[in-house]
Amino acid sequence: MEPAAADSLLIVGLVIAVVTLLLLFVQTKKKLTDNNAETKSIKNICDVFMNGHETAIYLKDEDLNYVFLNKAAESHFLKLVPERINQIDPSLEAEAFESSILVTDRQVIETKKTIEYEEKHKNRIFKVKKFPVELENDRIGVGAFIREITDEEKLIKKQERVLFRNKILVNVLSKKFRNDQKQLDYVLHEVLKLTDSNSGFICFYDEKKRQFTLKAWSKGLIKGADMMRLKQSYQLEEVGLWGDAVRQRKPVILNNQVDKLASECGLPGGSTITGNFIAVPIFIDEKITAVVGFAGKVDVYGDNDVYEITVLMNGVLTNVERRNIQNKLFAERSKYFQTLISIGDGVMVVDPQGKIEMLNKVAQQLTGWTNEEAKGRHYREVFVLSHEDSRQEIADPIVAAMATDQTQELKNHAVLTAKDGSVFHLEDSAAPIKNEKGETVGIVLVFRDVSEKKEQRKEIEYLSFHDALTGLYNRRFLEEELLRLDTERNLPISIIMGDVNGLKLTNDIFGHAHGDVFLKKIADVMRRVCRSDDIIARWGGDEFVILLPKTTIEQAKQIKKRIKTEFAQDGVKLIRGNISLGCAAKTAMNQSIMECLEFAEERMYAIKVLERDDFKSSTLDSIVTSLQSDCPQEEEHAQRVSQWCHDLGVSMELPHVKIRRLKLAGYFHDIGKIVLHKDLRDEYNDYSEEELTEIRKHPIMGYRILNAFDDTMSLADAVLHHHERWDGSGYPKGLKGDEIPFISRVVAVASYYDRLTTAQEGEGLGAEQNPLNQLEQSEGHFDPEIKREFVNMIKNLPS
Template identity: 45%
Template sequence: MNSSLIKKLLAVLFLLVCILSIGPAHAYTVSEPDFSSMMEENGAVMLLIDPETSEILYANEAAAKFYGYSKIELETMKITQINMLSSEEVKHEMQDAALENRNYFVFKHRLADNDIRTVEVYSYPVQYEGKQVLFSIIHDETGRVILQEKQDKLIAGVILSGIAVIVILLILLLLLQQNRKKIGKAKQRIENYSKLIDTFINAYDSMIYLKDENLNYVFANESLKKFFKKSSDEIVGKDDYALSDTAFAEIRRQADQAVLSKKRILSDEVEWNGHVYSTTKFPVRMLNGDFGVGAYIMDITSQREQKKLQDKISERNKILIDVISLSFHNKQEQLDYVLHRALDMTDSKYGYIYYYNEETEVFTANSWTRGVMEDCNITNPQTRYELNKTGIWGEVVRQRKPIIVNRFQEPNPLKKGYPEGHVELGRFMSVPVIIDEKIVVVIGLGNKQTDYDDNDVDNVTILMGGTWQAIQRKETQELLSFERNKYLQTLISIGDGVMVVDRNARIEMLNGVAQRLTGWTNEDAQGRDYKEVFVLSHEYPNHSVADPIEGVLKTNTVQELGNHAILTARDGTRYHLEDSAAPIFNERGVNEGVVLVFRDVTEKKEQRNKIEYLSFHDTLTGLYNRRYFEEELLQMDTEQNLPISIVMGDVNGLKLTNDVFGHTAGDVLLMSIADALRVSGRPGDIIARWGGDEFVMLLPKTSSEEAKEIVSKIKDKVVHQHVKAIKGSISLGIGSKTKISDSISDALDEAEDNMYSEKTIESETVRDDEIKIIMDTLHTISPREKEHSEEVSRLCEAFGKAAGLSEVKVKKLKGAGYLHDIGKIVLRPELLNENYPLTEEDLNEVRKHAAVGYRILNSSEKTLDFAEAVLAHHEFWDGTGYPKGLKEEEIPLIARIIMVIGTYERIANKKGDKALNKREAVEALRKGSGTQFDPNVVETFLQMLESEI
């Protein structure tokens, strides 16, 4: 349920509170409603409009926020400045609303930023400052695109209509005192509107209610009454404990209390009595100033069941894919795999698969699931069973359909053949696999926690049918492979295509490969002119290829095809060929014909093309490589391409990305930069990866000014690229050649020089930005880490001053204290949670952060001095720390200080009693002094803490 709908429900419930709290008509004083309070306390967009002048008389804060104007600006405007209709059309629509001919409209409204929004408007005539105006509620419906939002729109329309009706009802009630002659008629209208409200809210099949500050029901719609099976009088004024059993009431009470305590909307799912309910509860300010609870509750049981069914289907399909794609040693292993997966899919405990022979009417065991034999006490269990000796589990064959028995323990005459000691069954299902009207396999499953149903039958039937087809397909393929190999080995030992042509150019024989490549069978091809079967052409249009058979018949010498010969098969398939043709001489030396040996080299050709592609392209980014660029640079260095500009770029932060997040992240950064270059380029531009982190663009017919526009476009694209905590950045330089006498190499050098100049200027700023972004990202992921960094930095500064360190060292200590945990940026978010239970593997990951922080800080001149301290801030005084195992004075002083202060801060500022935590932290420092901590640092720090107190 979206937030706008919640706001509308709040408005409805607020007005319901007003109605339920006021007395009869004669209790009202003669006054206009307080539109200011009513409109400002509601989150919906609301306007008061003069229908005669189109002036906006009043706008609430929600309207100002939506339209992008201030309240003062809106209240000096006319609605015609916002509505996209003409002034006459707007005036006509306002007249309809004023006369109540129509109260619901859909308009296009223009916002302050010229954005056009499609809005729903509910507009009703009311009295304001002595004249009739239009009270309008506006709802933005621009973003609705899915079915649920369409449902919300319907609900919102109903509720907004209800709001309008209620507002009119209130206004009518307030005006009753002014015209006693019409009070009877007004009362009738009030009753009609009240019925209309009931109709709107009660027509919705979800449960809607309002509770007061004591969590007693104030309002309940028809769906909630049906749920409790009670009338409104039996519900209103009572709490959940009076209406339902204690356990269910306690669940509801806890959720209501959470809403009251947090004063915000809470959504949850509750399971009860076999149903699943989606609940959305929200605080509602009552007339006495206290907060009550409103709720919208939907029964989503059917959606949940449908989701489970879809999950089962997905699981079944995954198993089928595995059955087809995985490699199994034999059929038994494959079926055993499927059996155990079927067991998981149906949540069964036991299962079996038996082959069945319809001729002999005998079952033969393939496999039982794991655990069956351990639970079975049958002596010498059989693997073969005759159908006439089977009981209930043989019914699947006798009835030739799936069998389900969900009450297996009940007496059943078909239980013959169910021996003593068999595993205890509570539920049982068996499915036959029928191929070509014959049962070939049966699968049985038992002891599902819930009843077996048709969905289980369907999933198992499809699974087993698909599995058996896969088995048959594999067996068929193996048989065909065997026959083909035997044929090739015994009849034709050569793996190439062979065609024999007589001296009259008629085909005498095609071997198997030749038949496949030409698309002709040997029988069809025999006696035909070879050119009808062996159709040759050149790879490129308008080129010819030499005919090797024709060459042999003319010259009586061996002939070979060129590199670009294409054979077009009978079905139009084209093959790249390599071949050779030789004459067949008889004993007299007369040429009796030609034997042509040819092979399909299409794959080889594709590999060659692939190699050629790779020789000119960068494998990571797909851009051209340096070799191709240098060749094109020479080719395009012509007068007609002038002016020629070259843009060279160097990616910033690649080394840091590789060092911190690994080369995979670095590759992602390079690919994102390549994408930015690619989309910024134009047709005809040459974009290449020049080196490791360098790219280059060759821009023909492009001036330096035009190149600057492309550079600007690249930077706009790159600035939005982020990889982990690294922001995309590239330094770019431009070089241009404007005269044919200029050297293109000079332009390339100019681009490179300008690139390095920009990189030099930007480098420190970029590195500083990178470190700041990493810290900001870490602190966004974990606010506790931000608190820790800031507090450690503060205490480090105080310690330095207390210890009499120089101003430079104090500044260095403060900076290192703030950055000491920067390396945690590489950790999974849950590892930053101080309460997360760490495994040994997790601890090993966490320990890496010191070295990562060292690498990050080494990347910038400004943070280089902090790197050694950050690397060593987990070293112990006794040498048992990490990462180097340094001890005592080997550990930098700043690292020793951070070790003490960081430990103190973690303990002192954990959740709980602060005073107790600080005492615990001090005790921890004293206990670790001389082992984990430098005793001198501990003593100085504790003295500093005492002086602060």
């Protein structure tokens, strides 16, 4: 090869090598740049994670200079620390803990071992973990995690207290104590441990007597006192601070350091309250039954102490009370077992296998089994129990008593089916029978027949929502239904309100019994006309309300029309059925249902005013027509007396108005006889004293009838007194002389003369019995002046 060619190749090779190196350099530089960027990114991510952690984290080198601190460390050390990097700052650490953490830092570096410990500072607890960290050039630094665990420790302590409290409660309820005093002493001293107190007491409290009784106390409560002379009873007004638990009916907590005189805040036994103190009232069935107090706790008393004391003492006192009751029941059952045989309730005794041992007489009557037949049989064969609703089951009290070893009461709706098929509603209770060792040896079931009581209860429930007279719902029920049915799905809701016309008149004339019949008839009409879902209620007196869900006003008017038409075909005695009805409808939810009711009432009263005169006029005509048709001679008598009264008024030259009143009073004077039986309307028959008493009521009835109508009200007094006599021997009030209204005196003379005249014509009496002569000879019965005027008028009549 030629030298020139060789040089060219060499140069090319060098160029290639240089280019390759340049490319490698560029690639390496780029890679380093990427790596640096990645490293920086990772560092930033690490910083974010480290600073975002709640745990304080730091790193020191071998000289204990800070290399890294996260944000939590800044908060932990109570100052900003970036400027502390690569510096030792003992004062910084001294602010974090009372004991320097530098000692443990050096210990980790020297031993190259991880250490963990807890550190307390200013009522806060910290969990510290330190570990060796390898640095550059084989150097060893120290890293630390510092985490506050104050809340965790409190939670653990709280759980430990709960476990301790539950242990105490289990021991109290499960251990067998010789007596209540031993149990209370045990509880008191265990609660002292639970609350970290050095003294305490338990006092029972009687709310009626306002008296405390000291039941248990700690040795620390009474120092140097004479135990034999220790006062056991205290009145509420004589005790100090711990009595406030009763007076205020809430716990009393005193966490201030105090040292008051015994006369002010003395504890039971006379010692004074020193230090923190708590007194807690214990309620059973909303009554304060005890007060417990504790003192001497180093830490403060709080709500947790109140809760734990309350839970424990409630359990204890309830247990004591239950045991006392059980002991009492056992003693009474043992003593009075024979009494059960003869009591008025049914008694059945069964053994633990459910076999019957005894039935008393009442139990035999109710079950239909004799004691001999039932003995040895399983109780379910004899005592056939079921629910009154065949679709439901009834709990067996004997099974429940055996399972719980406690007294059980039978639920409502229990039915006993006797051997012959008779059914009785029962109330009963089943109780365990205990022997002297407290073992259950059987069950005693006491039961009674409450069928009658149940019917009475049903009747009471029925009457609470129904009107006793008509059987319709009452106002109370309707008011509740108005609210219950006032929903959008029931729209439109119509209401009809009605007021019965003529009820008072019926009561006044024929008595309240007939008025009641009147109300029952309108109730029957409403039932016939209305639908089953409609609510019909007697609103009060003679008023009725009908609630019609999903009913338009047009439909309500049709119902109203039918009620009025059907009731008009009915009535009582001479009073025809008549009722004023008003209706209204609620068509939108923004309308008030009560305003709808009020509108219906307004319409009803408006209609009543319009119908009142027609009703009264037709009623009066009906009474008069009925009297005339039943007794034609009374109609003729009324016409003649009316004419005599008119003629006498003209003869006496009385004013026209007074003459008209005289004529009307004469016509209506005997209208009250409408209430009499037909056989009692002839005044000249021989009647018994009882019949005469009935006849003498007719002026009063006439007064009531005429007083009920505006057109005849002014005649009522005249009709009432037309049987009074001038000498006071008449009725109904025994008035005499001028006490008798003038018109009554005129009607009395005219009526008497007409009766005499009618009798003469009928019987053909002689001249000596001439009506005019008899009228002239009557002494003391009539006003002399009016009698004289009447006689002169008759004598002057043309023959």
